[in-house]
Amino acid sequence: MEHKLCHISELEERKPIAFDLEGLEVGIIFSKGQVYAYENNCPHFGGPVCLGDVFSQIKLELNDQQMVVDEYTDENELRLVCPWHGFEYELKTGKCTIEPNLSLRKFHAYLKENYVYLQSEQNE
Numbered sequence: 110m111e112h113k114l115c116h117i118s119e120l121e122e123r124k125p126i127a128f129d130l131e132g133l134e135v136g137i138i139f140s141k142g143q144v145y146a147y148e149n150n151c152p153h154f155g156g157p158v159c160l161g162d163v164f165s166q167i168k169l170e171l172n173d174q175q176m177v178v179d180e181y182t183d184e185n186e187l188r189l190v191c192p193w194h195g196f197e198y199e200l201k202t203g204k205c206t207i208e209p210n211l212s213l214r215k216f217h218a219y220l221k222e223n224y225v226y227l228q229s230e231q232n233e
């Protein structure tokens with residue numbers, strides 16, 4: 110089932126917004142022309158994960174002695190952070206970076222004629 114959610118002008122880069130789809134709360138995150146959609150329900154303890162912040166992954170460069178010689182952010186690897194306990198999820202996949210067994214429930218979201226659409230699983 111296709112849901113028309115909002116006009117693209119309502120989205121801000123890396124600023125999640127939540128929509129209620131008949132009782133199912135879904136967060137939309139816009140980044141670099143892509144839209145991502147996840148259920149606003151953190152699998153850790155049910156927190157409103159899509160109300161959290163989105164940030165670039167921080168990477169460390171180590172020398173041969175495993176000492177940090179550089180620290181930088183990777184703009185291609187974004188993380189969504191749950192505001193309750195700080196679990197981080199890969200924006201592209203919804204996989205938890207702290208607890209590999211946890212993943213956000215992902216939906217197919219896309220842009221069409223400057224509107225954001227979401228495909229729910231209810232096709233019958």
Ligand code: FES
Nearest residue numbers: 151154156191194
């Ligand atoms: S409920 Fe999201 S990190 Fe705990």
